[in-house]
Every structure is written in structure tokens, then in C-alpha cells.
Amino acid sequence: MEDAQLKAILEALIFVSGSPLSLERMKEIVGAVNKKDLQRLLDEMVEEYRKGERGFSLVEVAEGFQFRTRTEHAEWVRKLMKIKTSTLSQPALETLAIIAYRQPVVRGDIEKVRGVDSGGVLRTLLEKKLVKIIGKKDVPGKPLVYGTSKRFLEVFGLKDLSQLPTLKDLDSLGPASMEGVLPLEEEEEKRKAPEAIEPQAQESQEAKIDESAPEAAEGPC
Numbered sequence: 001m002e003d004a005q006l007k008a009i010l011e012a013l014i015f016v017s018g019s020p021l022s023l024e025r026m027k028e029i030v031g032a033v034n035k036k037d038l039q040r041l042l043d044e045m046v047e048e049y050r051k052g053e054r055g056f057s058l059v060e061v062a063e064g065f066q067f068r069t070r071t072e073h074a075e076w077v078r079k080l081m082k083i084k085t086s087t088l089s090q091p092a093l094e095t096l097a098i099i100a101y102r103q104p105v106v107r108g109d110i111e112k113v114r115g116v117d118s119g120g121v122l123r124t125l126l127e128k129k130l131v132k133i134i135g136k137k138d139v140p141g142k143p144l145v146y147g148t149s150k151r152f153l154e155v156f157g158l159k160d161l162s163q164l165p166t167l168k169d170l171d172s173l174g175p176a177s178m179e180g181v182l183p184l185e186e187e188e189e190k191r192k193a194p195e196a197i198e199p200q201a202q203e204s205q206e207a208k209i210d211e212s213a214p215e216a217a218e219g220p221c
Contacts, residue, residue, distance in 0.1 A: 007041055020064030062153035063160055095121045099131050103147040106137050
């Protein structure tokens with residue numbers, strides 16, 4: 001079969017799939033083509049769509065391939081689809097980060113890191129299908145074990161967990177800015193001063209999650 005014909009078939013399969021289509025699944029459907037050749041063709045297609053001036057691209061995400069509209073066109077896509085968005089609170093983001101980097105992890109381990117009860121936050125993440133229950137730990141009490149889901153990879157645009165930022169990546173951002181942070185002694189002196197101090201508006205620390213993203217199959221929740 002010619003490469004051009006195979007690319008057209010793969011393009012059609014990815015187009016109609018409601019979630020990222022894995023290389024293994026494409027191999028099952030296409031048949032007499034080895035994975036190495038399929039991967040080569042898909043890599044070529046990714047590059048072709050990247051270079052083309054199209055409104056969408058082919059990306060490798062969540063252990064599969066998916067067509068996605070380009071981020072620079074998001075404003076117009078939202079107007080058409082009237083996409084509803086929800087938010088993740090700071091506690092939810094913290095809990096999600098702990099699960100992502102330390103999975104498989106139990107609730108007790110999460111709460112040791114955060115120092116507060118995380119039951120409600122875990123329930124929210126399960127409802128949003130960003131995390132899943134992957135089993136029970138073989139210790140007294142049989143606590144539930146949590147891990148991230150394929151939807152987590154889709155939402156954050158990751159091919160797999162190996163693409164999570166490393167400590168080295170975070171260090172490359174530079175030291176945290178201390179601008180506007182007062183030493184405790186200076187802050188105490190300002191509190192005693194007679195003049196009023198205007199509080200600064202705090203920036204929202206919530207991350208928007210597009211609920212229209214396709215959901216991947218999850219484990220039991």
C-alpha cells in the first residue's frame with residue numbers, strides 16, 4: 001500500500017475518533033503494516049500539519065494521536081461552540097500536582113504533604129475525571145490508591161507522564177520574585193502605622209479546564 005494511501009486512512013481514523021487514537025489501535029485496524037512504518041507516517045503527518053497554514057494540527061497526546069484546533073484560533077472556536085469552562089481551585093491544583101508526581105499515592109500521603117484534609121478535593125478531581133482510582137493498597141484498612149487519568153493528559157496536552165516538567169525545568173524559570181513581600185518585622189511596623197494601606201487585589205490562582213475535551217475511559221471511581 002502506498003504511503004499516501006496509508007496516510008489518508010490514518011487521517012480518516014484519527015478524524016472520526018472521539019478521543020486520542022493509539023498506535024496499537026491503528027495497527028489493529030490497518031492490519032499488514034508494522035508499527036515502525038505507522039510511527040514514521042504519523043511523524044511525517046504531524047510535521048506536515050505543523051508546517052501547513054491550517055486551523056488545526058495533528059498532535060500526539062494522551063498516548064495517542066488527535067486533531068486539535070490551534071490555540072491562536074481559540075477565541076473564534078469558543079464563539080461557535082459556546083464552550084462552558086470550569087475552574088480548579090488552588091487546593092485542587094496542589095492535590096493534582098501531588099498525585100501526578102507521586103502516583104500511585106493514597107489519600108494519607110497526599111494529606112501529609114498538604115497538611116490538611118483532602119477528601120473533598122479528591123472527590124472534585126474524580127468528578128472531573130482528572131484522576132482515577134487504580135486500586136487498593138495492601139496494608140491495614142486497604143486505602144484507595146489514586147493516579148492521573150488519560151483525561152489529565154488530554155487537558156494538559158501531554159503525550160505521557162514523562163512530559164511532566166522536571167525540577168530542572170522549574171529551576172530554569174529562575175528564583176521566585178520577592179517583589180512586594182515584606183519581612184515580618186517591617187509588616188508589623190506598617191500595621192502599627194496610623195495611615196491606611198490600600199490592599200492590593202489578588203490575582204486569581206485558578207486554572208481553567210475545558211469541559212468540552214473528549215473524555216478517555218477511566219478506571220472505577
